[in-house]
Amino acid sequence: MNETMNLYLKKESDATHYDAIVVGSGISGGWAAKELTQKGLRVLLLERGRPLEHVTGYDTALKAPWEFTYRDRTPLLTDKMPPQYRIHTYNEQTAHFWFDDRNAPYREIQPFDWRRPDILGGKSIMWGRQSYRWSEMDFEANARDGFGTDWPIRYADLALWYSYVEKFAGISGSREGLPQLPDSDFLPPMQMNCVESHSTRQLKQKMNRVMTIGRTANLSQANPVHTAVGRAPCQYRNMCARGCPYGSYFSSLSATLPAARQTNRLTVRTHSIVSELLYDKDRQRATGVRVIDALTKQPIEFYARLIFLNASTVSTNVILLNSISDRFPNGFGNDSGTLGKYVMDHHFQIGASGRAEGPGFDDQYYYGRRANGIYIPRYRNIGTDKREYLRGFGYQGGASRSGWQRLVAETAGVASNFGEELKEQASQPGPWSMGLVAFGECLPYEDNRITLDQTQTDKWGLPTVVFDVKFRENEKRMRKDMENDAAEMLEAAGLKNVTTYDNNSAPGLAIHEMGGVRMGRDPKTSMLNAHNQLWAAKNVFVTDGACFASTACQNPSLTFMALTARAADYAVGELKKKNI
Template sequence: MNQETVYDAIVVGTGITGGWAAKELCENGLKTLVLERGPMVKHIEDYKTMNDDPWDYPFKGQLTREDKKKYAKQLRVGWAPRDDVKHFFVNDLEHPYQETKRFDWIRGYQVGGRSLTWGRQSYRWSDIDFEANLKEDIAVDWPVRYKDISPWYDKVESYIGVSGEKLGLKQLPDGQFLKPMELNCVEKDLQTAMKTNFEDGRLLTIGRVAHITENDTKIEGRSPCQYRNRCWRGCPFGGYFSSNSSTLPAAERTGNMTLRANAIVHEVVYDENTKKATGVKVVDAETGEALEFKSKIVFLCASAMASVGILLNSKSKSFPNGLGNNYDEVGRNIMDHHYQLGASAKVDGHLNKYFKGRRPNGFYIPRFVNLDDKTKRSNFLRGFGYQGGANRDNWSDMVAELGHGAAYKEAMLKPGGWRIGMTGFGEMLPHHDNRVTLSKDKKDKWGLPQLDFDVEFKENELNMREAIKEEAAAMLKAAGFRDINTYDNATGPGLGIHEMGGARMGWNPRTSVVNKNNQVHEVPNVYVTDGAFMTSASCVNPSLTYMAFTARAANHAAEQFKLGKFA
């Protein structure tokens, strides 16, 4: 590649947001260089475990002791990585970071990023979310409202394919949905019990998930979900949305995209004379070669914390503490969602019922607290929702004493009883002292500063965690389920894998990093559209919102480019 070529735009990252930025910029005619720090992953061709069965792996897919050392921090999440998908998670020995306070940074460095392994839950924000900071005098006000983002939600949902049920809730706006997946019999029992026993409007629905569920869809290059539930290995059918199956191919079809893998962006280059960015500096991950690529626009979509690290490392005479950081706002207000706490129970009955396929989705209970005076809680702000599911136990769980012989063989042919569980996803406030900085002395194998996390749950979050457990148990009890157990794994932030903040959006350059169009206030040809720009966190999965803002920002950038604003 010729380092003297001046691209119209550079996109850093190929995950949820990088793919969308690439698609929108390329479809608007901009010659776009897309840089990914990890290796190439081609759709279908590089999903090397996509058709494996459980018996193809020793130790039921568990990692060896040697691999557990490599993935020590990634394993904190509990369900990953496993032998069938470890290649989509980072090796912690090769990609270290520091923890002044515990932060669970779960990552995947490859083309497609975490769009290959995300949970695919897709929910809109409402004005309750966008207005909360202003009404409660928390942090800074969002410079946008739901009406500004709603058309972009429409665009994104129609393109990626989101299945779900319309509910008419003010706290969870409806969208452009494909037909919903089905609840099973036990989940329907809980749904009925909630309607009957609670007066605060709580309800249960099937999750809104980025899976195609209809055969006659017009979504190009993808086919409906096959209910294999092997999503995180990469889906050869394109049943769920990923950059690899959807947005990156769309960008490539235009002929305007150049994609380079193994390119670690560590700095945005700033021109003191023009007051604009001129490109990025890169280290080749394989050779260690130092490179510089030039462009008129830069989109940071590397994932929230990685983009924050790039901004902090982009130092110049005008920005001695990092690009856009003259008021010490870059790296602050880090957020995540509560995770790995809730309740579970055993369920009597329905022993003559089962379900077909492996539904890659569960039920969802939308937020029902702190919505009005009737639902107001006195000891914490904001709210939470739940994701969960019901299933039948492993074949022989109930007959462990029958470990051999004819009786054991017969028992293996019969499913056990039903269980149900739910985990809470709660909002974390944007505390100003929850921050990430560059380590003063620790560097990675490429000589780049490691990130150092100083983030914690505070009183509001701890009070909310108690409510999440209590309400989960109350709903299971109302349904008549038994042996109810609450749990709280007492994790640090990060484990929800919804890390946000560090370059928040706002009106004032002194208290925020980017404006309402996702442009760095003082450097308007640099856009930040991954989770770093989030000003607050809501309690719903954020990826749909990232995509909507990214599509909006990329079209804004294309308009400005055509007007000659970035010449």
């Protein structure tokens, strides 16, 4: 331990006392544990889910399709179906990673698809790994158009921290020099296939739009910082959601927690449901947390001088809302009255697809199963482009060739051949197709909120969650362009038989929940200051999605990482100065 830190941190032999407590072990919680332990603190990491061992815990990672009982078509329950069964992520490959909603049901005033993991590592095990920096435009958005509160930081405040986390996490991608999508410190990019490369050239030539390879937290090469914690390059299996025994993509279990454990300062406690924060009104500080043991249902308290809340957006809101006292009758730190409000998510499941029939495609294929696609950065409401809605959207997608499944009459809708002719057809790849799906920004609305129902409790006697969150007119107007532009770009790229789709999108479905404990410049209108520190309790930090004041249209996880590393550095500095 750093000798300077020894001067200030209380030494406790009691197993319930630590220098810092981190609540949650997902992307931001893992980073908090890594940074705080490496800076000399003894850290207790609390996870409500079950233990999960890296490598050996990924039960389905190496299974062949025929080894799944239902061939990855999990049958629905015959009794009352919990919300999790309507979600695309619930399947036979990953069902064992997710929380059983029946143990803690939630109520929806408006539809909300809440995805809750139930494992150490949280959603960092199943995430999509798309990793994009936010831009100056994104951090200025609220101030520019008047929706939400102004972010108390700008891109310049995070640029160095983006670089810091990118080098450790390992982000592969291609430099494009776009102000609305700043470049990262990249590993070599994964390669586009022939249709994607052709489409990229056509879009640039005909529409001056950029299509780039997705920026993903999959190692295209493993540098010493990665191999030091046991990670290897991507195997191009495209089975990431099952857990990667090679550590080829970034997760808490493959990267940040091994780094934290190497310090010998990390204690991990699973099956630990944090119900509330403990508060000392005389010192105006949190003293620790109260935990419900998920197995025994017995309460236990843990104490620390520093607390990082990284339970994920919804759960962090719930913990603060449930932390009631004389000082905080409406939730911990809620002097502004904004706790649980301004909840956001990206809206998506809209776009277009078409068939690629250009010259030179039929004799080309691609290597392996690339765990990545393409990305088209935002171009609407930038510069002279002005639309009837605020903010914008980007696209993810990709091109591929169909396989032998196209020859199955029952699924393809056409009669198949038999014998030698069928075998010959099955040995050849099918036609090329390409699809685009848009992800749009949601404005921060005050009455998009999370509350608690104290009359309905869960398996552990805790209040249940009530969602009243919806997309509104601005998002509906945006979706017209999200659909039409996708078709227009595919046609410009030369694709045929282009069709559009809009499968609707309820909040929560994108699994990019943000808000409720937002950062701001004024304690009267926000919960957190520029360092992710609660205005009302200086030793409590929130660096998961709950802290966000807006959503941008890019995936948020890389920003979770950068904010967490930055806040941890500040928090330890404040400890040294005896300000916490």
